[in-house]
Amino acid sequence: MKKIVIFGATGMTGLCAVEAAVKKGLEVRAFVRDPSKLPEELKEKVEIFKGDVLEPDSVANAVEGTDGVVVALGTRSNLDPTSDMSEGMKHIVDAMRAKNVKPVSVCISAFLFYEPEKLPPRFVDITNDHKRMHQELSESGLNWVAVWPPHISDEPSREIIVEVNPEKSPGRAISKYDLGTFLVDSISEPKYYKSIIGICNVPK
Numbered sequence: 001m002k003k004i005v006i007f008g009a010t011g012m013t014g015l016c017a018v019e020a021a022v023k024k025g026l027e028v029r030a031f032v033r034d035p036s037k038l039p040e041e042l043k044e045k046v047e048i049f050k051g052d053v054l055e056p057d058s059v060a061n062a063v064e065g066t067d068g069v070v071v072a073l074g075t076r077s078n079l080d081p082t083s084d085m086s087e088g089m090k091h092i093v094d095a096m097r098a099k100n101v102k103p104v105s106v107c108i109s110a111f112l113f114y115e116p117e118k119l120p121p122r123f124v125d126i127t128n129d130h131k132r133m134h135q136e137l138s139e140s141g142l143n144w145v146a147v148w149p150p151h152i153s154d155e156p157s158r159e160i161i162v163e164v165n166p167e168k169s170p171g172r173a174i175s176k177y178d179l180g181t182f183l184v185d186s187i188s189e190p191k192y193y194k195s196i197i198g199i200c201n202v203p204k
Helices: 014-025 056-063 084-098 122-139 178-185
Strands: 004-007 025-031 047-050 068-071 104-108 142-150 151-153 160-164 173-175 194-203
Touching: 004 014, 004 056, 004 084, 014 068, 014 178, 025 056, 047 173, 056 084, 068 084, 068 151, 084 104, 084 122, 084 142, 104 122, 104 178, 151 178, 173 178, 178 194
Parallel strands: 004 025, 004 068, 025 047, 068 104, 104 142, 142 194, 151 173, 173 194
Antiparallel strands: 160 194
């Protein structure tokens, strides 16, 4: 694994994934809608690729020449009904197949562990799109890692718990730094391929 592309590179988790990948010595292509949102100290360390995940050509060009993909798409705090994340996921999967890139890690949501009737009502619409994202991924034939994090916190990095294909989330929260690092590390770990990952920090 030498070069990766990170989709959603300026979000809370995406930025942490960019930092982790740079620290690991990987060549990083940061896929962003607005390059100005990338911190100055990262701009000279990555290849900035301006694009939109809803434009298939732009996604295909971003995947070209990479060895792996990290997806950290989000809606920030907007919980309105959307299909942007699953549409974007479909374009990423299509591009990866076309360019013969196999490993991909994707940040989705621990709400997928819930029975639909137990979901907090305000999260129903966004979780439905996360479900569609996961479906695109699980039917892709790629070496996918579906990370279903609980609450993503600003806490400093500390020890984590990782469970493969668990029945429920192993904990209540994960530091954005640890989540970003795991998304980058897991694409080089075949033991995680074609699996759902439950992740959290060890409780204090």
